[in-house]
Amino acid sequence: MxxxxxxxxxxxxxxxxxxxxxxxxxxxxxxxxxxxxxxxxxxxxxxxxxxxxxxxxxxxxxxxxxxxxxxxxxxxxxxxxxxxxxxxxxxxxxxxxxxxxITWTLQAGPLTATLPMGVTVRHLEAADTEAVHALGPDASWLSASWGGPAGLAASGHAWAAVGRTGRILAVACSYFRGTRHEDVAVHTVPGRRRHRLALACVTSLCADITARGHLPSWNCSVHNRASRLLAWTAGFRLVREHxxxxxxxxxxxxxxxxx
Missing domain, CATH: 3.40.630 (Aminopeptidase)
Known part of the structure; x- marks a missing residue:
């Protein structure tokens, strides 16, 4: 082409x-x-x-x-x-x-996510660029749609669970921002999974997306059980398969x- x-x-x-x-x-x-x-x-x-x-x-x-x-x-x-x-x-x-x-859209309320002591869920800001970069190669895909860590941190479309030291433990972002829907993506660092940190980030992000007048959506492989489970607990429901x-x-x- x-x-x-x-x-x-x-x-x-x-x-x-x-x-x-x-x-x-x-x-x-x-x-x-x-x-x-x-x-x-x-x-x-x-x-x-x-x-x-x-x-x-x-x-x-x-x-x-x-x-x-x-x-x-x-x-x-x-x-x-x-x-x-x-x-x-x-x-x-x-x-x-x-x-x-499979593609999902937000149709129900999320399950409650109780945060561990010392963990805060907040918007990412430009000052968080190095923290996003420190997530390493396994998370590089997450910021790629925004041009890299600096773009994601400054996008205004990402929420993170941050520890006392400023380390990012989980992050959820609008991976693709459409005119009506925003497709959600999430990453949790190894060792902090199954603590519902990702759920807390997704819940905050979805509230942000809704406040912008857009609809949260979710797109994943039919074989990605972990992604499907997180989507369901966050309130997403299936709308189509492709x-x-x-x-x-x-x-x-x-x-x-x-x-």
Whole structure:
């Protein structure tokens, strides 16, 4: 795909779902924050358009427009696309693995989360950048949709459980901020899980999202039991199931010709 200049986005963004939970929030988040990239099968009057952020891709348009060569930049990503795109994706990549996902929205009150002594749940601020960075590589995905630790800390869209020393023990944030829904993500440091710190952060974040006039949403793998359990205890309920596809390396040209 060809990367598209942000100045061309208003017209292209009409190809994508808006105001819906799940994949629809990706394009809206990229438009609002500038964290992500836009692609098209050609520079002028494209037939297929994709938006990517943190390895998540939403692909829409005419399925027979993109060639294996134009799809190659999306290698190694997780692609949400209508089933009509499967032949094109299958011919473009060495691997195409279905990944069943579930989308939830906040529909009930959360269970109560009692905090341990010395732990405070509060908004993250710009001054917390180093504390976010100290969460280490295992949590780097959490801030990626905001451009890194500094972006997440200053976003105004994250709540954290913080110990007496200022160490972040758990954090919940709006991972993708849509025009109507904000998709929630959460991380708890090893050794502090099952203490309901994540639940306390999610509860505060959801109250914040609701106060902004938006609806909290949750998106996870159907096989992620821990995520599903946290979503349920926080008041989220299932609204839809869908599939996106983890793709591998671009398929070699000689393999495509012999297929």
């Amino acid at each position: 060809i990367e598209i200049d942000p100045r061309d986005l208003p017209a292209l963004s009409r190809c994508f779902p808006t105001g819906s939970p799940g994949p629809g929030t990706v394009g809206e988040h990229v438009l609002a924050t500038g964290n992500g990239r836009w692609w098209a099968d050609r520079a002028v009057l494209p037939h297929s358009v994709a938006v990517s952020c943190t390895g998540h891709v939403v692909l829409r348009g005419v399925p027979d427009a993109p060639t294996p060569e134009t799809l190659a930049p999306l290698a190694g990503c997780r692609i949400d696309a209508p089933s009509r795109f499967l032949p094109a994706l299958g011919s473009a990549f060495e691997r195409l693995t279905p990944w069943e996902r 599939v996106h596809y983890a793709v591998g390396s671009p398929m070699a040209r000689d393999r495509r010709l012999s297929a």
